[in-house]
């Protein structure tokens with residue numbers, strides 16, 4: 001697992017309770033954790049459909065509002081390359097994942 005993904009995992013799982021003087025507990029993300037052990041909504045679909053041609057896109061790469069247009073453009077790449085395209089549910093899962101990770 002690369003660093004940005006680990007950072008996203010941390011943000012998703014401890015976001016909100018990290019700073020505000022809670023228990024002060026550290027939540028460790030074990031190295032080598034794989035998606036089905038720690039499900040993140042949409043991550044599996046994104047891995048399956050969006051890492052066919054290039055590395056898994058990082059949700060923090062784009063503003064949430066930009067992702068639908070990018071996914072639409074990627075679907076035209078998929079069609080042009082005769083790759084599997086997302087169905088409506090998969091598209092929503094992918095967008096949910098990509099739009100949840102905006103960090104800037």
Ligand code: HEC
Pocket residue numbers: 049050051052053054057061070071073074075077078079081083094098
């Ligand atoms: C059929 C191959 C293919 C698949 C599958 C694919 N991409 Fe891409 N992707 C490309 C190509 C080719 C480029 C470079 C040209 C471009 O940006 O349109 C690219 C570039 C990108 C970029 C960088 C350009 C930018 O605007 O930041 C992002 C982000 C991206 N893809 C996200 C995705 C996502 C999200 C999915 C899944 C929905 C996906 N890709 C699936 C082929 C693919």
